[in-house]
Amino acid sequence: MVDRTSGLPAFRQVAADLRAKIASGEYEPGDRLPSERELVESYGVSRPTIRDAVNVLRSEGIVVAEHGRGVFVRRPARIRRLARSRLSRQARESGQGAFLADAATEGFTPSSSVKVGFEPASERVAQLLQIEPGDEVTVRDRVMRADGAVVQLAVSRLPRTLTRHTAIEQVDTGHGGTYARLEEAGHRIASFAEHVGARMPEPQEASALQLGSGVPVITVTRLAVTAERTPLEINDIVLPADRYELAYEWPSD
Amino acid sequence: MVDRTSGLPAFRQVAADLRAKIASGEYEPGDRLPSERELVESYGVSRPTIRDAVNVLRSEGIVVAEHGRGVFVRRPARIRRLARSRLSRQARESGQGAFLADAATEGFTPSSSVKVGFEPASERVAQLLQIEPGDEVTVRDRVMRADGAVVQLAVSRLPRTLTRHTAIEQVDTGHGGTYARLEEAGHRIASFAEHVGARMPEPQEASALQLGSGVPVITVTRLAVTAERTPLEINDIVLPADRYELAYEWPSD
DNA sequence: GAGTGGTCTAGACCACGAA
């Protein structure tokens, strides 16, 4: 029952109570919560108020509602890793792209589809690639799947001057992937930089990645540059935060 | 007006329409949306339905509601960086902790408060620090502020065997901070590892970091280890995703 | 005081899932 004198809104009291019961283990991952109509009885509030409370927990990502079945405590996500070493030249020479290397480590069956196209550079892309806005860039738009489910979106952009007459403009870039083709063409990658952020997904991202509500996405912008600090490629990656964790490691000096 | 024949729920149609108007620039950052009662008129639905629609946008983090004032398009976040170099030995020797270095770069006035305590190692902490569960660890719980506002939470844990009789057990660790004291005691840090994830905040995090709804947190677990792979410290950091972006950089080989 | 969002009610009907 809610305390009408506490000043705290009823739906927040209900949300806090349910959250506490989940944290304490009274409801465990995979368990079904009492139905909304049962909660109406036990807390003595109306159904819209119960729904407000459940929606708080949904937007926190700790429960998921399934139409016709019930509301369930979300199971803790299994974790994959993206290691720094997956971009090493050695891995590349063994013919593995980064995603394939992850698949081998984590034991899932990888697949991906690619669309290749060309577009004029936007303001942002031009600045990052140090070219002029409107200059033609090659765009590789990839959707990556693990055991059939979409787990990663990546859009890679390179100045078209670097990709003409290379397999980078083909769907299949061949052994070693884009980076191997770049190096063959004399563009040696000296370093990578990644900028990592997080935000709530846009609707099309949420459906593509099959995200439950309350699950953010991790965004990674990776830049590959030469020893002369010339940018070769910019890769915008979107990952579901409930299935990915990024790993970075570096020596202290 | 909503289309009753489309099959799409009315509140989602309203949300999509408002989202499109924000994306197109019809409503710009900082602008007030029409009041809920005005939206009731223009879309021809009830007020709870309008509220459902607005709540969708709130949980996506693209608008914020202010009681008694209106609903506003969120202003794009300014960006700070956590660079890898901020943990360099050089920075440490100049007496700057990582957060102070950020402050100097970004031009804000830093402050922080620390609580120091001791506790038995949890299962997770024991595994990461390679000690036994229950072994005593020193806990430094820090709240970091920029211009008075909380911008970062960090809980650092070290085996107490490493911190006894050092300033690490004091609130003020002195010039160069915890890492400098560790090295003075003969524990030379060889490398750092960071694991980065994202999730929706817990309620106390949301209030401490003054997060609007629909803003995730970035979580960083940093491990400092010696050349012999002995873990010295584990640091659990929570950052508001609308104010932070992490930067990592490494050579290609 | 007028206008805003915040909360809450007591229903109604629909769509989905499982028995």
Next chain:
DNA sequence: TCGTGGTCTAGACCACTCC
């Protein structure tokens, strides 16, 4: 068929902001 969540209504009163 029955129980579940999904959607929606037409109000009501409150708390906050601004004039």
